[in-house]
Amino acid sequence: MNKLAIAIHGGAGTITPASLTPELEKAYRGALSRALEDGYRVLTEGGTALDAVELAVVRLEDSPLFNAGKGSVFTKEGKHEMDAAIMCGKTLEAGAVAGVRSIRNPIRLTRAILEHSDHVFLSGYGAEEFARKYDVAFEPEDYFYDPYRYQQWRDVRDTDVFMLDHSKERKFGTVGAVALDASGNLAAATSTGGMTNKNYNRIGDTPLIGAGTYANNTTCAISCTGHGEFFMRAVVAYDVSCLMEYKGYTLQQACDLVVMDKLVKFGGEGGLIAVDAAGNMALPFNSAGMYRGCRSTETDAMVAIYKD
Ligand code: ASP
Numbered sequence: 401m402n403k404l405a406i407a408i409h410g411g412a413g414t415i416t417p418a419s420l421t422p423e424l425e426k427a428y429r430g431a432l433s434r435a436l437e438d439g440y441r442v443l444t445e446g447g448t449a450l451d452a453v454e455l456a457v458v459r460l461e462d463s464p465l466f467n468a469g470k471g472s473v474f475t476k477e478g479k480h481e482m483d484a485a486i487m488c489g490k491t492l493e494a495g496a497v498a499g500v501r502s503i504r505n506p507i508r509l510t511r512a513i514l515e516h517s518d519h520v521f522l523s524g525y526g527a528e529e530f531a532r533k534y535d536v537a538f539e540p541e542d543y544f545y546d547p548y549r550y551q552q553w554r555d556v557r558d559t560d561v562f563m564l565d566h567s568k569e570r571k572f573g574t575v576g577a578v579a580l581d582a583s584g585n586l587a588a589a590t591s592t593g594g595m596t597n598k599n600y601n602r603i604g605d606t607p608l609i610g611a612g613t614y615a616n617n618t619t620c621a622i623s624c625t626g627h628g629e630f631f632m633r634a635v636v637a638y639d640v641s642c643l644m645e646y647k648g649y650t651l652q653q654a655c656d657l658v659v660m661d662k663l664v665k666f667g668g669e670g671g672l673i674a675v676d677a678a679g680n681m682a683l684p685f686n687s688a689g690m691y692r693g694c695r696s697t698e699t700d701a702m703v704a705i706y707k708d
Contacts, residue, residue: 403679404443405580405696411573412671415689432703435459436693449587453577457507457589460575468575471546472593474553475600480544483607486510489586489615496607498523504537507591576623578675586621604628610638619644626670651676659684
């Protein structure tokens, strides 16, 4: 059997041991482990990389610990607007949504777009209409409410400050997954509520193919987390892929250059998870921490939060 591999993230930022209580740390590790195991099981049971990343992201969206789906951050007008994308490395097909409200699992909607639409990227009401057509689940506004996120937003709502979910005392984040399946196919998925107190209708890097999310069987699959404005302008995910494709870099070399050098010089805080067509994985970040985990046929499950 070919090598199987999956990596997940739950956001990067100012995450230090001092910033998490032991209970909260345990809760994060548990949520990450469950998402990782569920995603990995899809692969061992012969499922596709697309199915594996979708399920892992659904699990993280359903957890209020992370800034995606349930528990998404508040916009400047006190609402939740979510962005997400999914991409298949075999066909280069992709589905993406921006600014959707009330969708329980935005990543399920991106999968429906990938499969049933001639378009790649839908936003706002059009995306919601598409969701209705394909029976993607909706939830009332209060499903997305989380008391910690509300407090985060209340602290800054009368200012022009908008911030990474994990830059303040409470640490939560965007979620993502990348995987390699038994047929040698790669896939990537990312989902987010964006940044606390973001301007309404602000769109981040997450749903932009090539910026926050990218997959290509000839190189790698990438899911990013961090300050989206920088990740967009640095075209982070595609940059890693290009370094591999055109310069012959290994996955690790490409990730190190983009995340630890180029992004740092540029001022872009964050990180990414990546897997290549041979099943090598990289989980680099230039912030204090990143919620993350990975597993493959050659390596045991690993879940981590801080810098080692
Ligand atoms: N990249 C996301 C955004 O800018 C935020 C995050 O990763 O937490 O919307």
